[in-house]
Amino acid sequence: MSESRLINRNVTAERGRTSMRLEPELWDALGEICARERRGLGEMVQYIERLSHPGGRTSAVRVFTLGYFRAAATEEGHRQAGHGALHLNGHKNDHG
Numbered sequence: 001m002s003e004s005r006l007i008n009r010n011v012t013a014e015r016g017r018t019s020m021r022l023e024p025e026l027w028d029a030l031g032e033i034c035a036r037e038r039r040g041l042g043e044m045v046q047y048i049e050r051l052s053h054p055g056g057r058t059s060a061v062r063v064f065t066l067g068y069f070r071a072a073a074t075e076e077g078h079r080q081a082g083h084g085a086l087h088l089n090g091h092k093n094d095h096g
Contacts, residue, residue, distance in 0.1 A: 012042035013057060014049045020058050029065050 006021040022030070034044050045061065053060035 009041075011045045013045050018057070020045070020061065022058065022061065026062060026065055029069065030061065033065065033068055 004021075005023055007024055007027055008019050008021045009027065010017060010019050012018075030041070030044065034041055037044065039047070045057070048060050048064045049057060051060065051064065053063055055063070
């Protein structure tokens with residue numbers, strides 16, 4: 001059985017202090033969002049909870065994080081970042 005990559009962290013949510021388990025990449029992405037929006041982690045989680053995602057808190061954070069970066073992924077943003085020539089396993093991906 002493989003070891004979980006999920007990282008458990010305590011956050012202050014709408015109903016008080018709780019813990020959340022997310023992949024390291026999602027914690028990093030959420031940290032980037034907090035920095036960009038100038039909000040602390042607890043404040044951001046509280047904001048996400050108020051959006052009333054139908055799943056649980058962790059699901060809401062995952063969906064919000066994905067949506068945040070998808071909204072920022074405009075054609076102009078991709079062009080400036082040099083996206084569109086993604087290489088996977090050393091091969092050019094002609095689909096992106």
